[in-house]
Amino acid sequence: MSAFPFITPRLDDPRLLQERRYGMVIDGKSVPALSGETIARESPAHPGHIVSIIPKGSRDDAEAAIAAARLAFDNGPWPRMTGGERARIMNRVADLIEANIEELAIIEALEVGKAISQARGEMGFSVSLWRYAAGHVQGLEGEAHNDLGPNTIGLILREPAGVVGLITPWNFPLLIGSERIPWAIGAGCTVVIKPSEFTSGSTIRMAELALQAGLPEGVLNVITGYGADVGQILAEHPDVDVVNFTGSQRVGRLIGAIAGQNIKKVGLELGGKGPQVVFADADLDAAAAKISGGVFHCSGQVCISGSRLIVHESVADALLEKVQAVAAQIVTGDPLDDRVHVGALIHQGHLDKVAGYVEQGKADGAQLLVGGNTLGKAGAFYAPTIFTDVTRQMTIAQDEIFGPVLTTFRFKTAEEAIRMANDTPYGLSACVWSRNISTAFQAIRRIKAGRTWINGMGDGAPQLAIGGYKQSGVGRELGKHGFDEYSELKSVHVSLSAFPG
Known part of the structure; x- marks a missing residue:
């Protein structure tokens, strides 16, 4: 904790x-x-x-x-x-x-x-x-x-x-x-x-x-x-x-x-279960900031939340360290206070549901890297939470948790990354991080999602159509x-x- x-x-x-x-x-x-x-x-x-x-x-x-x-x-x-x-x-x-x-x-x-x-x-x-x-x-x-x-x-x-x-x-x-x-x-x-x-x-x-x-x-x-x-x-x-x-x-x-x-x-x-695919040549500092902001924004109660981090094994530890450092600076609490970044979950019942997913993840063998607990003495507040060692069979890998919970996977090859990105019934959003624009575009073209980003996350414009693939x-x-x-x-x-x- x-x-x-x-x-x-x-x-x-x-x-x-x-x-x-x-x-x-x-x-x-x-x-x-x-x-x-x-x-x-x-x-x-x-x-x-x-x-x-x-x-x-x-x-x-x-x-x-x-x-x-x-x-x-x-x-x-x-x-x-x-x-x-x-x-x-x-x-x-x-x-x-x-x-x-x-x-x-x-x-x-x-x-x-x-x-x-x-x-x-x-x-x-x-x-x-x-x-x-x-x-x-x-x-x-x-x-x-x-x-x-x-x-x-x-x-x-x-x-x-x-x-x-x-x-x-x-x-x-x-x-x-x-x-x-x-x-x-x-x-x-x-x-x-x-x-x-x-x-x-x-x-x-x-x-x-x-x-x-x-x-x-x-x-x-x-x-x-x-x-x-x-x-x-x-x-x-x-x-x-x-x-x-x-x-x-x-x-x-x-x-x-x-x-x-x-x-x-x-x-x-x-719903969504958005992948954030990070290649080995990505700008890890920029990725860490957007990954953290994307999954913990609005307490994770966002359909386009990038809740699945799919990162190349060579940079996984370094990136997770940076994501943790960004998450540690997130101020949770009174929604009326201008210093607060993240407020409460929608109600106590939903907090209990999110907490249940976290307990299920631990029971299934995922490693809790940070978080996994409520915050404050009253109110529906939950800490930013990060899991590692997640496998595709786990409930937290497939279900939309709709809370501040990041699940992490590692890949060796680009083909494996795309397969993992598409390995859910959802197709609402996806992000790809790479300094090589060809790599980034080739990945985006193969990921089945209606709203995507390259080297960014969550930005929008009235001119750009939004919607989902698959379910x-x-x-x-x-x-x-x-x-x-x-x-x-x-x-x-x-x-x-x-x-x-």
């Missing part, structure tokens, strides 16, 4: 003590659940402190939101606006998110348990997502084909797909919402979004800011509650044309199966390809009369 810097959460911070009550956003109005029931969210970093109260929605509430989105799509102005008109409103949404970064960051620091400095960065990136999508809206295009014969023209029209149901997870609520909502509404769709019952506050506030920016009523609706009550209906309901889910593989299979019964478009971003999901978000998820393409065959000669 190793000691890590830890800052005990303050229980008298006024940001913690402020009561936050939210309504669902349906048809442009803030409304309670029809039942009047609510869900109280306790801070994972401050046990016993309620930081938000949200409506406990039911199927009736979800149906009301779907009806509002359907009406707004079928009869409202949004799908019929010009791209320029939509872009102006979307840019105002970006401006308002930017003006309220601190409020939104506090909400997520308290509900998610993440460090507020990290939350501020995510809010800032969300602004750039909205602005990129707004800038692209006026450039959405179809096709024209003028080579079908002297009396024929062919067109392909891009049209909005309809009502979109979004189900988002608890780890990055506003950011993941911002990776999807601007593309959906930018394409001309209307949206019903169901955030996690643990972390609904920032999504609700984003929808309220969108209304303030001039988004028409019914275009963006937020329903809150449990998945079985208000989430599953988005896959079932015939008035929802597209359903997009981000979360666990188990629930993703369920959503995909239900959506398939209704023959509707579906997008899934599911990490289907579909792509962001970039110009992100609009395709929320569009239908219609071919138009135009027959012309003969040109008068």
Whole structure:
């Protein structure tokens, strides 16, 4: 067991003590659940402190939101606006998110348990997502084909797909919402979004800011509650044309199966077990910093976390020493303290699950190099943890732990490294480290993952599409390809009369 810097959460911070009550956003109005029931969210970093109260929605509430989105799509102005008109409103949404970064960051620091400095960065990136999508809206295009014969023209029209149901997870609520909502509404769709019952506050506030920016009523609706009550209906309901889910593989299979019964478009971003392949010629200092940052960021609760370190045997010991040194500087604790790098896990139950994986790893014969223990006297805090001598058969080698746990493997040849990198059902993300750009590119081309880095980890840009291979999901978000998820393409065959000669 190793000691890590830890800052005990303050229980008298006024940001913690402020009561936050939210309504669902349906048809442009803030409304309670029809039942009047609510869900109280306790801070994972401050046990016993309620930081938000949200409506406990039911199927009736979800149906009301779907009806509002359907009406707004079928009869409202949004799908019929010009791209320029939509872009102006979307840019105002970006401006308002930017003006309220601190409020939104506090909400997520308290509900998610993440460090507020990290939350501020995510809010800032969300602004750039909205602005990129707004800038692209006026450039959405179809096709024209003028080579079908002297009396024929062919067109392909891009049209909005309809009502979109979004189900988002608890780890990055506003950011993941911002990776999807601007593309959906930018394409001309209307949206019903169901955030996690643990972390609904920032999504609700984003929808309220969108209304303030001039988004028409019914275009963006937020329903809150449990998945079985208000989430599953988005896959079932015939008035929802597209359903997009981000979360666990188990629930993703369920959503995909239900959506398939209704023959509707579906997008899934599911789990990951990202490899970080380090060749012998890599810059070990740079790699150590990014490897540590990648796997321990947000307490490891990141789908693209590089949780499998695959390193050439000749540099493995040197690299692990450097990774340990970086990890030893990570400050865990009070998410509202600007000195903190990593906050709490999402709740005590998840901490117990992570701890269970660590115990399983030790029982299976993996060597615990550092960590493997809780931090602090209260709250869901877990130390950065590194395993060596891991084999592919071990549970910690295959399962997505979703905690601050790094598993380490060693390789002799490049072929072995690629085989190990692809040796899971997942294919969401991957990193390759080498000073030889040919080696790096050849490796990236052979690793089956949708989001990859060379000599880096975790960086992103609105222009670059994201999504998974294999069992990490289907579909792509962001970039110009992100609009395709929320569009239908219609071919138009135009027959012309003969040109008068």
